[in-house]
Amino acid sequence: MENNKIVSVNPHIYAPDTTxxxxxxxxxxxxxxxxxxxxxxxxxxxxxxxxxxAVAVLCEWGFEKICKRPNTIGDFSAVVTGLLLALNLPVSxxxxxxAFGAFVAIVVVKQLFGGIGMNFANPAITARIVMLVxxxxxxxxxxxxxxxxxxxxxxxxxxxxGINGVTAGTHTADELPSLVQMFLGARGGSLGETSCLxxxxxxxxxxxxxxxxxxxxxxxxATVFVLTALLGQQPLYQVMAGGLFIGAFFMATDYTxxxxxxxxxxxxxxxxxxxxxCIRVWGNYPEGVSFSILLMNILNPFICNLTRTKPFGGVxx
Amino acid sequence: MNRKLHGIHAPHRKNTADSVPKRxxxxxxxxxxxxxxxxxxxxxxxxxxxxxxxxxxxxEAGGFMSAPIYSGVSxxxxxxxxxxxxxxxxxxxxVIESDGQQTLYEGLTKxxxxxxxxxxxxxxxxxxxxxGGAGFPTSVKLNVDPDRVxxxxxxxxxxxxxxxxxxxxxMDNADRVVMGAQLLQxxxxxxxxxxxxxxxxxxCIEIMKEAGKDVPGFEVAELPAMYPQGGEKVLxxxxxxxxxxxxxxxxxxxxxxxNCTTLAVIARYIETGIPLVEKVITVDGSAxxxxxxxxxxxxxxxxxxxxxxxxxxxPRKVLYGGPMMGICVPxxxxxxxxxxxxxxxxxEKDAQDPVPTPCIRCGRCVNHCPFGLMPAAIExxxxxxxxxxxxxxxxxxxxxxxxxxxxxxxxxxLVQINKLAKAVLNRYNQEQKALAEKEAAKxxxxxxxxxxxx
Ligand code: SF4
Ligand code: SF4
Numbered sequence: 001m002e003n004n005k006i007v008s009v010n011p012h013i014y015a016p017d018t019t020x021x022x023x024x025x026x027x028x029x030x031x032x033x034x035x036x037x038x039x040x041x042x043x044x045x046x047x048x049x050x051x052x053x054a055v056a057v058l059c060e061w062g063f064e065k066i067c068k069r070p071n072t073i074g075d076f077s078a079v080v081t082g083l084l085l086a087l088n089l090p091v092s093x094x095x096x097x098x099a100f101g102a103f104v105a106i107v108v109v110k111q112l113f114g115g116i117g118m119n120f121a122n123p124a125i126t127a128r129i130v131m132l133v134x135x136x137x138x139x140x141x142x143x144x145x146x147x148x149x150x151x152x153x154x155x156x157x158x159x160x161x162g163i164n165g166v167t168a169g170t171h172t173a174d175e176l177p178s179l180v181q182m183f184l185g186a187r188g189g190s191l192g193e194t195s196c197l198x199x200x201x202x203x204x205x206x207x208x209x210x211x212x213x214x215x216x217x218x219x220x221x222a223t224v225f226v227l228t229a230l231l232g233q234q235p236l237y238q239v240m241a242g243g244l245f246i247g248a249f250f251m252a253t254d255y256t257x258x259x260x261x262x263x264x265x266x267x268x269x270x271x272x273x274x275x276x277x278c279i280r281v282w283g284n285y286p287e288g289v290s291f292s293i294l295l296m297n298i299l300n301p302f303i304c305n306l307t308r309t310k311p312f313g314g315v316x317x
Numbered sequence: 318m319n320r321k322l323h324g325i326h327a328p329h330r331k332n333t334a335d336s337v338p339k340r341x342x343x344x345x346x347x348x349x350x351x352x353x354x355x356x357x358x359x360x361x362x363x364x365x366x367x368x369x370x371x372x373x374x375x376x377e378a379g380g381f382m383s384a385p386i387y388s389g390v391s392x393x394x395x396x397x398x399x400x401x402x403x404x405x406x407x408x409x410x411x412v413i414e415s416d417g418q419q420t421l422y423e424g425l426t427k428x429x430x431x432x433x434x435x436x437x438x439x440x441x442x443x444x445x446x447x448x449g450g451a452g453f454p455t456s457v458k459l460n461v462d463p464d465r466v467x468x469x470x471x472x473x474x475x476x477x478x479x480x481x482x483x484x485x486x487x488m489d490n491a492d493r494v495v496m497g498a499q500l501l502q503x504x505x506x507x508x509x510x511x512x513x514x515x516x517x518x519x520x521c522i523e524i525m526k527e528a529g530k531d532v533p534g535f536e537v538a539e540l541p542a543m544y545p546q547g548g549e550k551v552l553x554x555x556x557x558x559x560x561x562x563x564x565x566x567x568x569x570x571x572x573x574x575x576n577c578t579t580l581a582v583i584a585r586y587i588e589t590g591i592p593l594v595e596k597v598i599t600v601d602g603s604a605x606x607x608x609x610x611x612x613x614x615x616x617x618x619x620x621x622x623x624x625x626x627x628x629x630x631x632p633r634k635v636l637y638g639g640p641m642m643g644i645c646v647p648x649x650x651x652x653x654x655x656x657x658x659x660x661x662x663x664x665e666k667d668a669q670d671p672v673p674t675p676c677i678r679c680g681r682c683v684n685h686c687p688f689g690l691m692p693a694a695i696e697x698x699x700x701x702x703x704x705x706x707x708x709x710x711x712x713x714x715x716x717x718x719x720x721x722x723x724x725x726x727x728x729x730x731l732v733q734i735n736k737l738a739k740a741v742l743n744r745y746n747q748e749q750k751a752l753a754e755k756e757a758a759k760x761x762x763x764x765x766x767x768x769x770x771x
Pocket of ligand 1: 675676677678679680681682683692693721724725726727728729731
């Protein structure tokens with residue numbers, strides 16, 4: 001026996017989860033939503049998703065190469081960002097615009113701030129908002145989904161906004177899809193946001209795998225439910241509409257841009273819910289999930305500070 | 318109790334729970350270091366050429382915060398050597414050549430115990446230190462005003478993976494644990510005497526319940542098997558609900574925590590007069606062919622231990638203690654210490670340290686820390702060498718249990734950073750103190766000048 005032993009600080013064993021397995025789990029959790037997107041919006045959905053993922057990974061690789069940073073495409077985080085972005089786009093989005101969005105997400109929002117763990121805002125959401133501003137009409141041109149009996153391709157929320165006279169356009173309540181259609185996903189909207197069922201499956205998987213905790217999604221969805229009920233809206237409809245499910249389970253739970261403690265997560269979720277309802281009811285946009293998450297991302301450092309854990313036995317100096 | 322302390326569900330790997338400890342034949346040579354306890358090192362009382370027997374004193378306590386040392390073999394003192402211990406300090410060690418006879422010292426006498434003082438004296442003479450790993454001289458812990466003690470907590474929550482030496486103490490020496498408990502009860506008039514055992518050791522729970530059933534006030538607390546259940550402050554909280562405040566000791570909240578093996582060693586000494594000379598250790602790990610519990614003299618070289626139990630492959634990492642808090646042994650000639658309860662040897666694959674990747678701010682470290690610390694934030698403050706922030710983050714409370722690093726998906730070396738951050742905090746505190754003193758001196762000088770000026 002030789003005296004050539006490895007010497008290191010404790011601990012000497014580790015939990016099986018790594019950044020890579022976590023990101024892989026998120027991708028797995030999004031598979032049902034991807035399937036739903038193809039079912040409802042046809043094969044072009046796959047194309048948009050593939051382009052966003054490919055560009056995101058390429059940008060990550062290229063940027064790190066240029067900056068001589070360690071290559072992190074192996075951790076799958078760029079795949080997650082690309083996929084999440086794609087799922088937040090309409091199926092008819094021009095391919096170059098989708099590619100531009102992926103570039104913004106990875107290079108501008110993630111890498112320029114220092115890479116994984118350093119960005120202050122969720123890359124997919126921020127890129128989506130940039131696209132919404134830059135390519136307004138393409139981003140809000142909705143295609144009628146398969147299996148829908150409603151004739152309109154508009155999203156349920158824009159129909160409601162139209163009915164309420166918030167936005168221009170004449171819609172009638174008959175155009176609204178039924179609650180069941182809403183739950184399954186047969187309605188107008190972004191690729192991956194329409195099927196609450198698929199997103200719920202993915203969300204439950206992530207909670208079961210302890211990748212995310214229930215606090216943020218539950219707080220987010222419950223807040224929207226309660227507030228819209230109080231405001232006289234149809235709450236079940238409101239929670240299933242728009243990008244609430246994908247936002248609550250997949251975007252508001254982004255590690256880097258949301259608080260680590262359960263208390264903080266609840267505050268974060270409630271804040272997101274509040275802002276979402278405000279935008280939906282009083283704002284100029286029919287949908288507010290992305291904006292509210294981005295705003296809460298900006299407030300995140302403050303929430304983190306206010307919801308710190310209390311050291312056990314700590315004495316205030 | 319409204320706060321639930323966090324922790325991790327580490328794999329148990331208690332492969333050796335059914336292995337009844339076997340006595341290993343005495344090694345040809347033992348090396349007994351003088352600094353095995355926290356506090357002052359012991360002072361050798363033998364010189365090269367002296368003949369010693371098992372249980373004969375070879376070093377006396379080097380002060381109040383110290384413990385005497387007894388020979389674990391019979392044979393001849395070869396030399397007083399200088400060795401480099403695994404905590405990075407040079408230490409004197411007594412090297413004894415065994416004659417293989419293991420002759421017991423004739424001068425061993427049972428201690429006479431009449432009151433608390435003579436009890437503490439017996440504990441001191443026994444040479445016992447915190448055998449759970451801490452190495453704090455037990456007599457110092459017990460040298461307190463008995464009226465301050467409300468609860469005596471026996472630590473049977475052997476929460477480190479692999480290790481089963483305390484498990485074996487409870488299974489094989491339950492009577493001695495109970496006898497020790499009764500003595501404590503007698504001299505400390507505590508209202509409660511609780512033994513905390515994790516629920517992954519149902520046999521121990523059974524046996525201890527049975528052994529203690531006639532002792533008034535003796536309870537077995539079944540605790541969830543969660544690491545670090547056996548951490549002193551964690552155990553106190555989970556058995557009594559008391560929180561030991563920063564900078565205070567368990568006795569300040571009326572508790573004494575004593576490891577079950579420590580207690581059994583004390584009881585054995587009182588019963589037989591044999592002081593602490595040997596240890597039950599668990600030998601396990603992926604490089605070990607036949608994981609088992611063995612009894613070895615204190616000072617036995619690790620090399621002999623591993624040769625005795627047999628290896629599957631050349632080990633690449635060898636630990637004193639468990640995989641969560643164990644210390645790496647760089648040198649296989651390093652000896653078994655009084656507070657060694659396991660030797661783990663890992664093969665090439667398990668020995669590799671993971672490669673850290675950037676923190677993804679997942680919050681696992683925060684949500685796993687039993688003490689509610691924020692290791693990711695500590696890392697940032699450490700990188701900035703920000704003493705003030707580290708003070709606020711209370712890095713000084715960190716017990717280095719390893720839960721944060723264990724669960725970190727980015728494999729950040731958080732424990733290591735916490736150790737370094739403590740040094741930064743210490744320097745900051747010293748600077749602050751010096752600054753405050755300077756200010757005070759200035760102010761005093763000013764006032765003096767003012768007085769003279771009048
Ligand atoms: S567990 Fe690791 S990756 Fe997660 S926040 Fe803590 S240091 Fe960062
Ligand atoms: S090592 Fe320190 S910071 Fe990490 S979990 Fe343990 S007590 Fe908390």
